Amino acid sequence: MTARTSVLADTACAGLSALVTGAGSGIGRAITLRLVELGARVTGLGRRAETLAETGSLAADRERYDYEVCDVRDTEAVVAAVGRTGARHGLGLLVNNAGGQFFAPATGISAGGWRAVIDLNLTAAFTVTMAAYPFLAEAGGSVVNISLSGVERGGMGMAHSVAARSGILGLTRTLALEWAKDGVRLNCVGPGTVLTSALSDEAGRHVHDNLVARGTPMRRATAPEEVAELVAFLAGPAGAMMTGQLIQIDGGAHLGPGLHMLPEAYA
Ligand SMILES: CCCCCCC/C=C/C(=O)SCCNC(=O)CCNC(=O)[C@H](O)C(C)(C)COP(=O)(O)OP(=O)(O)OC[C@H]1O[C@@H](n2cnc3c(N)ncnc32)[C@H](O)[C@@H]1OP(=O)(O)O
Numbered sequence: 001m002t003a004r005t006s007v008l009a010d011t012a013c014a015g016l017s018a019l020v021t022g023a024g025s026g027i028g029r030a031i032t033l034r035l036v037e038l039g040a041r042v043t044g045l046g047r048r049a050e051t052l053a054e055t056g057s058l059a060a061d062r063e064r065y066d067y068e069v070c071d072v073r074d075t076e077a078v079v080a081a082v083g084r085t086g087a088r089h090g091l092g093l094l095v096n097n098a099g100g101q102f103f104a105p106a107t108g109i110s111a112g113g114w115r116a117v118i119d120l121n122l123t124a125a126f127t128v129t130m131a132a133y134p135f136l137a138e139a140g141g142s143v144v145n146i147s148l149s150g151v152e153r154g155g156m157g158m159a160h161s162v163a164a165r166s167g168i169l170g171l172t173r174t175l176a177l178e179w180a181k182d183g184v185r186l187n188c189v190g191p192g193t194v195l196t197s198a199l200s201d202e203a204g205r206h207v208h209d210n211l212v213a214r215g216t217p218m219r220r221a222t223a224p225e226e227v228a229e230l231v232a233f234l235a236g237p238a239g240a241m242m243t244g245q246l247i248q249i250d251g252g253a254h255l256g257p258g259l260h261m262l263p264e265a266y267a
């Protein structure tokens with residue numbers, strides 16, 4: 001079965017100003033393109049100008065997209081980029097999507113490797129969210145943090161990343177409580193296997209042979225556009241009473257054998 005992803009009204013995000021980290025590829029690009037298509041204006045963040053610009057060339061309306069080159073692990077750069085974006089356009093939605101990790105058993109993760117993944121997947125999201133807060137509070141906006149399917153059960157080969165994303169879940173729920181008074185909502189979306197080139201490059205055949213065929217009860221990958229539709233839903237009026245949630249979009253992977261990055265998990 002293939003994915004039918006476009007279910008929202010054409011103007012579902014009209015008037016929304018959004019910031020998407022990692023907008024130059026994969027899931028972040030799909031989210032950006034869908035938000036623009038639904039009427040939002042989006043600033044993309046990432047380290048590579050070329051890929052960020054390419055996202056703009058694919059957008060339904062290039063006038064409603066711009067980008068900032070910024071390493072989200074660089075606090076000063078984040079504060080400046082988010083400040084410029086908020087001052088220019090306001091901020092009704094932040095999507096913390098930039099992230100990633102290498103796959104290794106915990107015994108293969110050095111102190112430096114641990115730090116790199118925690119910095120990218122936990123600390124950077126905290127930094128971006130804090131920089132965005134004044135603008136989100138002004139707009140009564142929301143945050144969507146891109147997490148992992150099965151983050152609450154664990155995943156072999158992902159100790160650093162699961163630890164970071166579990167931290168994000170705790171942060172999401174705590175800020176959902178603290179910022180409800182400002183009308184700011186925060187949610188997590190946990191994709192299962194999404195066939196982006198980043199994943200294929202890192203995991204090769206393991207993706208189809210194990211993650212999809214054995215780890216996913218519905219036996220297919222999640223399309224990036226399906227993740228994008230869910231993010232748009234959460235950002236718009238239909239999501240107005242949803243906060244502090246983790247929504248898994250993974251074909252049931254978190255209920256079945258789960259997704260693991262060490263092939264021995266499926267032996
Ligand atoms: C609950 C389970 C769910 C499972 C399903 C979820 C499937 C998930 C899919 C995805 O996330 S798709 C995206 C996949 N692609 C990526 O994730 C690639 C992204 N990688 C990166 O962004 C970077 O490699 C990094 C991980 C952020 C590291 O970047 P950095 O520039 O900081 O790296 P380095 O300076 O090169 O190295 C820092 C440190 O890390 C060690 N290291 C790097 N790679 C490996 C490796 N393959 N194995 C072991 N260690 C590694 C490196 O040696 C350095 O450590 P020290 O030398 O300082 O000790």
Ligand SMILES: NC(=O)C1=CN([C@@H]2O[C@H](COP(=O)(O)OP(=O)(O)OC[C@H]3O[C@@H](n4cnc5c(N)ncnc54)[C@H](OP(=O)(O)O)[C@@H]3O)[C@@H](O)[C@H]2O)C=CC1
Nearest residue numbers: 022025026027046047048071072098099100193194196198
């Ligand atoms: N693909 C999958 O199956 C799944 C993915 N995820 C998560 O979804 C998110 C997107 O993944 P996916 O689209 O597959 O992967 P990609 O590698 O395509 O996307 C990651 C994006 O983040 C950006 N990025 C990485 N590091 C930094 C940084 N330090 N500063 C700014 N931007 C950065 C990259 O751009 P640039 O290099 O230009 O900076 C890139 O555009 C990640 O958090 C990933 O872990 C979760 C579950 C499953």
